[in-house]
Structure formats: C-alpha cells, structure tokens
Amino acid sequence: MKGTLSEKILKAHLAEGRLEPGAEIGIRIDQTLTQDATGTMAFLQFEAMGIPKVRAELSVSYVDHNSLQMGFENADDHRYLQGAAAKYGAYYSRAGNGICHQVHLERFGAPGRTLLGSDSHTPTGGGLGMFAMGAGGIDVAVAMGGGPYFLTVPKVVRVILKGSLPQWVTAKDVILHLLSILTTKGNVGTVIEYSGDGLSQLTVPQRATMTNMGAELGVTTSLFPSDEQTKKFLTAQKRAKDFKPLTADANAEYSRTIEIDLAKLEPMAACPHSPDNVKPVSALKGMAVDQVCIGSCTNSSYLDLMRVAAMLKGKRVPQSVSLVLVPGSRQVELMLAENGALKTFVEAGARLVEPTCSFCIGMGQSPVSGGVSLRTGNRNFEGRSGTTDAQVYLVSPETAAASALTGTFTDPRSLGKKVKLPAELPKAFLIDDSMIISPKDAPRNAVIKRGPNIGEPPKNTPLPDALKGTVVIKVGDKITTDHIMPAGERLKYRSNIGKYSQFVFERLDPDFHKKCQAEASAGKAVFVVAGESYGQGSSREHAAMCPMFLGVKAVLARSIERIHAANLINFGILPLAFKDPKDYEALEAGAELELPDLLQALEKGEVKVRDLSRNREFTVKAVFSKRQAAILRAGGLLNHTVAAKETANVR
Numbered sequence: 062m063k064g065t066l067s068e069k070i071l072k073a074h075l076a077e078g079r080l081e082p083g084a085e086i087g088i089r090i091d092q093t094l095t096q097d098a099t100g101t102m103a104f105l106q107f108e109a110m111g112i113p114k115v116r117a118e119l120s121v122s123y124v125d126h127n128s129l130q131m132g133f134e135n136a137d138d139h140r141y142l143q144g145a146a147a148k149y150g151a152y153y154s155r156a157g158n159g160i161c162h163q164v165h166l167e168r169f170g171a172p173g174r175t176l177l178g179s180d181s182h183t184p185t186g187g188g189l190g191m192f193a194m195g196a197g198g199i200d201v202a203v204a205m206g207g208g209p210y211f212l213t214v215p216k217v218v219r220v221i222l223k224g225s226l227p228q229w230v231t232a233k234d235v236i237l238h239l240l241s242i243l244t245t246k247g248n249v250g251t252v253i254e255y256s257g258d259g260l261s262q263l264t265v266p267q268r269a270t271m272t273n274m275g276a277e278l279g280v281t282t283s284l285f286p287s288d289e290q291t292k293k294f295l296t297a298q299k300r301a302k303d304f305k306p307l308t309a310d311a312n313a314e315y316s317r318t319i320e321i322d323l324a325k326l327e328p329m330a331a332c333p334h335s336p337d338n339v340k341p342v343s344a345l346k347g348m349a350v351d352q353v354c355i356g357s358c359t360n361s362s363y364l365d366l367m368r369v370a371a372m373l374k375g376k377r378v379p380q381s382v383s384l385v386l387v388p389g390s391r392q393v394e395l396m397l398a399e400n401g402a403l404k405t406f407v408e409a410g411a412r413l414v415e416p417t418c419s420f421c422i423g424m425g426q427s428p429v430s431g432g433v434s435l436r437t438g439n440r441n442f443e444g445r446s447g448t449t450d451a452q453v454y455l456v457s458p459e460t461a462a463a464s465a466l467t468g469t470f471t472d473p474r475s476l477g478k479k480v481k482l483p484a485e486l487p488k489a490f491l492i493d494d495s496m497i498i499s500p501k502d503a504p505r506n507a508v509i510k511r512g513p514n515i516g517e518p519p520k521n522t523p524l525p526d527a528l529k530g531t532v533v534i535k536v537g538d539k540i541t542t543d544h545i546m547p548a549g550e551r552l553k554y555r556s557n558i559g560k561y562s563q564f565v566f567e568r569l570d571p572d573f574h575k576k577c578q579a580e581a582s583a584g585k586a587v588f589v590v591a592g593e594s595y596g597q598g599s600s601r602e603h604a605a606m607c608p609m610f611l612g613v614k615a616v617l618a619r620s621i622e623r624i625h626a627a628n629l630i631n632f633g634i635l636p637l638a639f640k641d642p643k644d645y646e647a648l649e650a651g652a653e654l655e656l657p658d659l660l661q662a663l664e665k666g667e668v669k670v671r672d673l674s675r676n677r678e679f680t681v682k683a684v685f686s687k688r689q690a691a692i693l694r695a696g697g698l699l700n701h702t703v704a705a706k707e708t709a710n711v712r
C-alpha cells in the first residue's frame with residue numbers, strides 16, 4: 062500500500078499499531094455519522110458507557126430511515142435522538158432534511174478526513190477523498206467519545222478508469238460492471254482506489270455513486286483522489302475552505318490493478334436477488350415493468366434527478382407503471398422546486414416522497430405481488446422491498462426513467478440524441494441548513510425524553526470456558542443482515558430489543574426465537590451454522606445484538622463479512638471459521654455441540670468442536686487480536702469499555 066491514498070490518510074490518523082498488511086490498527090476518527098435506525102442504540106450505548114460529551118471533531122445524528130411514523134415508536138426515537146444530540150454535542154439533521162450519505166457529502170464531508178458511520182454506505186464519502194467506513198453503532202459510539210476505531214490494514218486494489226463514458230452510460234453502470242468482476246464475495250479487508258484519465262469527467266456525486274456501492278463489494282472502503290472536480294463540488298457547496306488536493310504517488314504499490322475502458326461500457330442492471338447478478342440492460346429489453354423507484358443514497362443527487370426531469374419533460378408514464386421519486390436531500394428537493402423540475406415530475410404522473418431512504422429499506426412503496434420493480438438503489442436482496450416474491454432490478458436513473466416511460470425494460474441508448482441531458486454541476490447549490498440543528502443552537506440543559514418503546518441496551522455475560530448447546534439453524538451462502546434482522550415494517554422496534562428479537566431469521570425460520578428460548582431455559586447455548594459471506598449488507602448491529610439477546614453464543618461459518626464479524630465480537634458472540642468445507646456440510650440443524658477450553662483457545666487461534674450427535678470432532682479457526690479476545694472474554698464491547706473506565710477511575 063506504499064504511496065496509496067489509503068496509506069497517506071491512515072498514516073496521518075494512526076493511533077495504535079503499525080501500518081503493516083494484515084495487522085490490526087487503531088485510527089483516530091475525525092467525523093461520525095449515525096442514522097435513526099442504528100443511532101438510537103448507538104446513543105443509548107454512548108450513554109451506558111458514561112461518556113459526558115462528544116469528543117470527535119464533528120458528529121451528526123441523521124433521521125432518514127424511519128420517517129413513516131406509523132404509531133408512536135419512530136416519533137419517540139426522533140425525539141430521543143434530538144435530545145441526545147443537544148445534550149452530548151452532536152449536530153441533528155431533522156426528519157425531512159435528507160438521507161445521511163447525501164447530506165453528509167453536501168454539507169460536512171472533506172478530503173483527507175476519516176469518517177465512521179453506523180451505516181454500511183458511509184463509504185459514500187470516499188467520493189470526496191475521505192477514508193469513510195461503516196461500523197456497528199457501538200463502534201461509532203466509542204469514536205464519538207474520542208476512542209480509536211480498529212481495523213485490519215487493508216490491501217489496496219487500484220481500478221484504472223480509461224477514456225470517457227458513452228452517452229447514456231453512467232457511474233452506476235461502471236460500479237455494476239465492477240460488481241460483475243469482483244462480486245459481493247471475497248473482498249473483505251480490501252480498499253478500492255480509483256485512478257486514470259477517466260476520473261476527470263466524473264463529478265463528485267457520480268464518484269459517490271461508485272463509492273456507495275463499494276459496500277456491495279464488501280470492501281472496507283473506496284476512495285477517489287481529491288482534485289479539480291472535488292474543488293468544484295465543495296466550492297458550489299460554499300465550502301471551498303474544506304478542499305485540499307490529495308493524490309496517490311505515481312509509484313504507489315497496489316495488490317491488484319483492474320483496468321476499465323469506459324468507452325466500452327453499456328447500461329447495466331443487477332438482477333434479482335443480488336447486486337452482483339449483473340446483465341446488460343439490452344439483454345432484458347421488453348420485459349414488462351410494474352414499478353420504477355428513483356432515489357436512495359446511491360442515485361438521488363441534483364444532477365441525477367435533473368437528468369430524469371429532462372427525460373420526463375412533457376411526457377406521461379403509462380397507467381401500468383407506478384413511478385416513485387425520492388430526492389436525496391432537502392437541498393436537492395428545494396432546487397428542483399425552484400427550477401420547476403418537481404412540476405415536471407408531477408405532470409409526468411410520478412409520486413413524490415420526502416427525502417428519506419423510503420423504498421430502499423422497504424419503508425413504503427412495496428411492489429405488487431410478483432412485480433418487476435426497477436430501482437436506482439444499491440440492494441435488491443430477496444424480500445427487502447417488503448414484497449417477498451417481487452423481482453427487483455438495480456439500474457441507473459437514466460435506465461429507470463426510460464423504462465418508466467415505455468412500461469418495459471428499456472435501454473436508454475435507444476433514445477439517441479433526442480433528449481439533451483444536463484451534465485454539469487451547478488455553479489452554486491442552494492444552501493439552507495435550517496433543518497440541521499447545530500450543537501451551538503441546541504437548548505442548554507436539554508432533557509432527553511424516552512418513549513415507552515426505548516429500552517436499555519442489552520448486555521451479555523462474560524464468556525465461559527466451555528459452551529454446550531444446539532445448532533438451532535443452518536443457513537447457506539450470502540446470508541445478508543436483512544435475512545438475520547429484517548427492516549421494513551419491523552424497523553420501528555430498533556430501540557426495543559425484546560420485541561425486535563422475535564423477528565431474528567423471521568423469513569428463514571419464523572420459530573427461531575421460540576427455539577432459542579427453549580434452549581436458554583434448558584441452560585444451553587445456541588449455535589448458528591452458515592456458509593460463505595455470512596452477514597453481507599447492512600451494518601446493523603442488531604443482527605448481532607438480537608441473536609445475543611436470544612442466547613446465540615457462536616456463529617460457525619465458512620466466511621463472515623467484515624462489519625458483521627466485528628459486530629459479533631462487540632456483542633460477545635464467537636465468530637468461528639470452518640477450516641474444512643466438509644465440516645460445514647456434515648453439521649445439521651439440531652446437532653448438539655460442545656466447545657471446550659475456550660479461554661485458552663482464544664490465545665491459540667483455534668477452537669475444538671465436539672459434535673456430540675455424530676460423535677466426531679474437528680477444529681475451527683478463531684483468530685483474534687488481543688483486543689478482540691479481551692472483548693470476547695468480557696462478553697462484549699459495552700462490558701469491556703465500562704470495565705476499562707472503572708479500572709481507570711480506581712487508579
């Protein structure tokens with residue numbers, strides 16, 4: 062990684078450890094972001110750690126995921142978050158101000174800085190040259206309190222973008238193409254750095270579309286250099302002072318280089334049910350479309366929606382299509398209102414939603430049964446839209462708009478040169494931060510109000526020396542955190558762990574929680590057995606916290622994704638990796654297991670597993686840093702942090 066952007070930023074922020082490939086380092090975090098679905102727990106844990114004030118340079122608490130307010134739960138969470146931001150010194154971005162990643166890019170992100178967010182798409186900030194990562198809420202709580210964030214020194218992969226994009230081919234198509242090469246599996250511990258002559262034509266929002274979907278690759282983060290385009294964007298946001306140039310050295314060392322000739326790309330679509338199931342739009346031509354949703358943190362910028370407006374101008378969508386439009390931020394919404402684009406949308410028959418995550422997280426706009434839905438978001442996991450049998454395709458706003466107009470999958474290139482698409486960023490964005498409450502303007506002595514849905518963060522017990530229990534569920538490859546802990550209509554229980562835990566693995570085994578309760582009352586541990594890339598997708602720590610609440614003590618998997626593995630450790634659940642795929646094959650749900658001598662095993666890097674049902678024995682990998690082993694022994698990061706604080710106070 063010598064001479065790379067990653068090396069430069071990590072070196073400047075190094076707090077613990079050495080910058081050697083594969084080593085664990087702690088880095089200082091300049092900025093943090095949280096959103097309401099993960100933020101309530103993050104702030105509750107921040108409080109439980111007894112930290113008096115936010116110590117990061119800047120922390121922003123956004124409300125963007127749960128804004129439907131069906132029942133009192135969401136509204137109570139928002140009130141809690143507003144009070145907590147005021148009391149502890151965070152900025153508070155009110156419901157309606159926009160999606161965290163879009164607003165952060167517009168108003169706060171800055172090149173060369175580090176950003177940690179309790180949302181897996183935090184790497185969107187890499188479009189501005191930030192080292193931006195997603196993490197579980199408790200890791201973000203520690204960073205808000207000024208503590209370092211720990212990660213494995215990544216491998217750096219260079220992606221060279223050559224030439225320029227043909228008309229109608231966009232940044233979304235570039236990242237979908239990259240997903241078809243790298244897939245969603247096997248990229249843990251990697252950073253993508255973009256370079257090449259093709260960069261100069263990519264605006265910051267286009268770059269952000271690509272860094273945003275780096276999350277789907279499973280990489281730690283993705284980075285663009287900070288250059289003239291960065292300066293242009295920050296200047297138009299009246300933040301020229303935040304600009305600083307940043308490039309990798311000409312002789313920087315990368316672990317792998319991939320070249321993409323932009324001129325050869327065509328419009329692409331990620332087909333059901335994975336972002337890496339990519340096909341050219343031309344191959345899907347003619348398929349009837351029921352719904353088109355344009356928005357989400359991937360493609361909801363001003364220019365994205367202005368291009369859609371140019372395509373819809375004077376036209377109307379057919380009666381067979383429901384077109385939904387969601388601006389990414391209030392800034393985008395206000396600008397579209399001012400220049401008449403909103404009118405164009407309404408005249409075209411589009412349905413407008415306030416700037417939030419909305420359809421992307423299944424908060425409304427579920428498609429019809431078996432419906433085909435084209436969406437400009439980043440995830441098309443089965444059932445995430447709220448309709449289990451819907452077929453969700455991920456496409457660019459241009460492909461989405463072209464298809465909305467015809468009612469069938471349409472390659473936007475068929476529109477030729479008839480439509481003039483805007484390509485330049487505005488010289489000045491409309492700046493109105495009145496929906497962001499700065500800690501300076503928040504009431505002094507703010508009182509935090511907690512509604513009845515807001516509980517205490519649950520704690521685990523310290524790790525015993527031996528575990529005995531049952532494999533309650535065995536799952537296959539690519540199990541996402543949406544499978545483990547569904548969002549959509551269940552989202553409103555994020556701060557009520559007792560209730561939310563009833564929905565763990567809901568779509569795979571609706572009785573999972575009951576089976577766990579039966580094990581727990583028999584004094585037995587619960588084990589989960591999984592295939593490759595377990596815990597893909599969201600950063601939601603609830604996918605570890607709720608299983609922990611139900612008595613899950615270890616996950617034995619063929620591989621586990623980075624953020625989820627960290628979350629398991631943070632909640633005192635052992636993430637263990639099969640050495641031999643045959644051991645995975647041989648284990649069945651219902652198997653009785655014993656894991657002896659655990660405390661010693663944590664030091665040795667492997668754990669013995671006795672399968673009592675089959676009378677066989679094998680070992681699994683349990684490779685942890687000293688810090689991780691200490692967290693596991695304590696039964697999670699909350700116990701570990703509180704204990705460390707108490708020891709410091711005693712001294």
Ligand code: MIC
Pocket residue numbers: 098099126179180181182195422440548598599600601
């Ligand atoms: C997502 O896109 O899955 C989410 C909802 O934004 C999550 C966060 C969450 O579950 O609250 C993410 O990406 O981390």
Ligand code: SF4
Pocket residue numbers: 126160180182357358359417418421422438439
């Ligand atoms: Fe929100 Fe969707 Fe982006 Fe997640 S991926 S932050 S749900 S818009």
